[in-house]
Amino acid sequence: MWKALNEALPVFELIIKRGMQIDGRCQMCGVEGESIIHALFQCDPARQVWALSEIPHSEIGFEEESMFGSLNYLLKLKNSKRGEVKVIRTWPWLLWGIWKSRNELIFKGRRWSPEEIKEKAVNEAEEWFLVQEVEEETNKRSVNEVVSIKRKWSPPRKDWLMCNVGFDWVKQTKLMGVAWVVRNHRGVVLMHSRRVFSNVRSLDEARLVSILWAVESMTSLHYNKVVFTGDYKEIFMAAQKPLHWHALRYHVVELNQLLRRMSDYQLLSVLKEENRGAVIIAQSITREGRM
Structure with missing residues (x-):
């Protein structure tokens, strides 16, 4: 997300701006000028992933918004009470999956299906939130154990x-x-x-x-x-x-x-x-x- 907002993701449009001579077309869908917002939201495979995810779109739609506007919308989605929490909270993993699938195609020639990307994102999000719950419970137990141990003043050595x-x-x-x-x-x-x-x-x-x-x-x-x-x-x-x-x-x-x-x-x-x-x-x- 930080790289996306700071134009630090190596999409073809930015690589060309930096003086390299390469084909600027998106390798996923063939559209001219692969920008960051195109790769993550506007590209056909990316749009299919977002559609399958059931995450509510903004009124403007990801396709028309800026990168900042799109991420701002997703970050505030939790408080909007639109859609199920388990569905909404997967969006960072969807972004990551879309970007990884794009790199898999370019560097390894392997194409992930939108269903695959969505399934991976859901599973990884579930695992992550489960770990947070376990860690929180462990921390609570540790705090309770520490509180239950009453520490008392201990004397110094003899002659001290x-x-x-x-x-x-x-x-x-x-x-x-x-x-x-x-x-x-x-x-x-x-x-x-x-x-x-x-x-x-x-x-x-x-x-x-x-x-x-x-x-x-x-x-x-x-x-x-x-x-x-x-x-x-x-x-x-x-x-x-x-x-x-x-x-x-x-x-x-x-x-x-x-x-x-x-x-x-x-x-x-x-x-x-x-x-x-x-x-x-x-x-x-x-x-x-x-x-």
Whole structure:
């Protein structure tokens, strides 16, 4: 479809326009000047395929419309409530079948009948939609399985601390609440803090500002062997492999300036369920107005 709309299909009319000396007649029906709309809609075999398909024609008819008009009509056909859904949805495969049959004749000398093209299109469309249904059902099951598994906070190694960082950013007001909670390997909370930030313009900025504040807090408290956890997958991956994340170069530079003050640390991205305590404290700022 993209190639058809951009005059990128190698029909004879366009090949001649590009300076090649060839016979410009349509090899399917013998008409002079094989254009894209002719090959896909106006050629006798193509017209027979569309007739057999039982897809409703527009009032103007495919023969008179432009390529854009014809595809626009087909794309909107689903919402017009004309004809059966199973019939209407086969049209992309009909187009593909018509084009393939034209190439089969030119390059291999084999002619497909209109009935053959229509039958292939119907079968391929049915297979495709069946696969989508199966995939959708599989995805639903996967989501349900993930939801059913309740993830909990897991402790760090012995002699290490875990700093869970949570934030809650409000797009409309540009306010953000941030909180961090520090626990030891036994799960005992040693310290926690929260803070509000204003004029935070994006989710990306929210992530950067919140993790920088948490790391700065840990270095100010002279904590060492700290595992920083939270919803910071991209930033943490960029910090570990900066050459693969050029777009986050600024984030990495800012973060590394603070992390250099610690001799041992780890960066760990976790799901919200594993970071629940810090997130709830952060939400208390924005949702309860604790500024």
